[in-house]
Amino acid sequence: MTTYAMELTDVGYRYPEGTVALDGVCMKAPEGSFTALLASNGSGKTTLIKVMAGLLKPASGKVSLYGTPLASLSARDLYGTVGVVFQNPDDQLFAPTVAEDVAFGPRNQGLDESSVAERVNEALASVGMLHAEGRSIHHLSFGEKKKVALAGALAMRPRLLLMDEPAASLDPAGEVEMMRLIGNLNRVDGVTVVMATHSIDLLPLFANEIYILKKGQALRSGPADEILSDHELLHGAGLRLPYVSSLLHQMKTYDGLPLDGLPLTVGEARKRFLELIPDGVFTGRKSDDAER
Ligand SMILES: Nc1ncnc2c1ncn2[C@@H]1O[C@H](COP(=O)(O)OP(=O)(O)O)[C@@H](O)[C@H]1O
Numbered sequence: 001m002t003t004y005a006m007e008l009t010d011v012g013y014r015y016p017e018g019t020v021a022l023d024g025v026c027m028k029a030p031e032g033s034f035t036a037l038l039a040s041n042g043s044g045k046t047t048l049i050k051v052m053a054g055l056l057k058p059a060s061g062k063v064s065l066y067g068t069p070l071a072s073l074s075a076r077d078l079y080g081t082v083g084v085v086f087q088n089p090d091d092q093l094f095a096p097t098v099a100e101d102v103a104f105g106p107r108n109q110g111l112d113e114s115s116v117a118e119r120v121n122e123a124l125a126s127v128g129m130l131h132a133e134g135r136s137i138h139h140l141s142f143g144e145k146k147k148v149a150l151a152g153a154l155a156m157r158p159r160l161l162l163m164d165e166p167a168a169s170l171d172p173a174g175e176v177e178m179m180r181l182i183g184n185l186n187r188v189d190g191v192t193v194v195m196a197t198h199s200i201d202l203l204p205l206f207a208n209e210i211y212i213l214k215k216g217q218a219l220r221s222g223p224a225d226e227i228l229s230d231h232e233l234l235h236g237a238g239l240r241l242p243y244v245s246s247l248l249h250q251m252k253t254y255d256g257l258p259l260d261g262l263p264l265t266v267g268e269a270r271k272r273f274l275e276l277i278p279d280g281v282f283t284g285r286k287s288d289d290a291e292r
């Protein structure tokens, strides 16, 4: 039997005033995977992240972390394994300086001061914020705060990172940078990632498995190429195709463009277009080494 980093079985959650925010959600995140929760606003993403982080107790169903029921883990064991990054960094950052904030977790775990300093350096370096270690939290931009909040989670060396819209409200370059950073943590450092996100155009580059939520239910899950090319599914969930796929979907539907499947990224679309264009049409080709 496979043991999953995070496994949810029939999870339900209802807020005290009566809103049913989660209804029978099943999810499996294998060790080393990058799982995305994609849904329109109010679908239950944040509630689900909080349930997985042990901050909300599900009304029904089971939540297991590496095969152990979450409810039976101590806070110390839980937060030694799971790093949580909330959507709004201001809910997470509270120390006066960047370094103090990132030091909070490891210090709380009882590490000695030289190990704490090592963790702080390592975590800030991995998000590209080592230069800001002495700065006041209040003087950081929103994007910088997001990176410091992520560093705070990384300082605990988590095996699993739970993130609520880590790239939301960043400018376009910041969104790409954040997604790349998380992608590298996953692929290079082997951290298992589960994130709620709206970054439809970037997900095909990073996610192994995408769950589509609607009204607290997991409508469908599957690999990016299956889920993000399903116009009906996405539309029904209040979402859209990636822009590149949308262009090609229209060209297939209305102009008879002969394509099997639907490219999801600019790089894939470029390759497929080049295959369709007769040899010799382009003479100024510069490189095969383009983005994916
Ligand atoms: N603290 C709360 N009290 C009552 N209802 C809530 C609370 N937080 C969220 N909800 C409701 O639960 C549902 C799911 O919300 P949420 O998990 O925040 O969705 P998402 O993160 O996908 O936007 C929504 O209907 C929302 O209004």
Ligand SMILES: [Mg+2]
Residues within 6 Å of the ligand: 045, 046, 047, 087, 164
């Ligand atoms: Mg939310």
